[in-house]
């Protein structure tokens with residue numbers, strides 16, 4: 001059964017570790033992430049962007065697939081199914097379809113409008129026991145066509161949104177989506193510390209987890225980050241393993257063209273990435 005992310009993140013904040021959100025794209029992705037979380041006895045959050053939602057034929061298809069997989073694979077660790085960077089309308093659709101968690105990304109609205117829409121979703125999700133992530137300060141890079149500049153959030157605005165009763169808060173601290181450029185100045189721990197001071201026990205979310213050095217991840221967790229989003233890194237690992245399989249001509253040997261064989265190295269590569277992240281984030285054996 002899918003669960004809200006509230007309990008797993010409250011425990012993570014108290015226990016000084018973080019829960020990974022791994023974005024899914026298809027059956028292979030979902031299976032690889034669920035199996036790895038189960039093997040490591042870790043809670044896990046499956047992220048779905050609106051674009052990935054369309055790709056997988058709508059939110060109901062995803063809910064059906066994930067619920068079926070939890071049963072079929074005998075998954076017993078806590079699993080939250082979460083909309084990533086949702087619009088207001090997208091969040092409502094996911095709630096209706098059976099998601100257990102949603103993010104409303106109102107960071108591109110003026111703060112007053114972000115507050116109004118977030119407040120309405122706090123009411124709706126609260127009644128249903130669904131967790132809600134809000135965002136202040138656009139996160140850089142590009143995610144599904146939404147381009148942010150990597151700004152640092154205003155800690156006072158973070159407190160205003162946190163006080164509305166959201167479950168978790170994403171705040172820009174110089175992080176960006178996708179690969180980090182060579183001249184990236186790193187995370188702004190000063191901003192993170194100021195946000196944490198103002199928002200207290202609120203679990204903070206770090207987006208753009210791909211390529212942030214391990215020591216920065218550890219420091220971010222020390223400063224109150226309880227959820228870390230990983231997307232691009234699984235994509236890169238999957239693509240590299242698939243490329244190698246094809247370049248070695250394995251698809252031309254015997255039944256190497258069978259999709260279950262062709263996609264297997266990519267699945268193993270996703271599993272290895274997820275395993276490494278769960279170890280780094282410290283959520284193993286915290287289910």
Ligand SMILES: [Zn+2]
Pocket residue numbers: 085139143177207208229
């Ligand atoms: Zn993000």
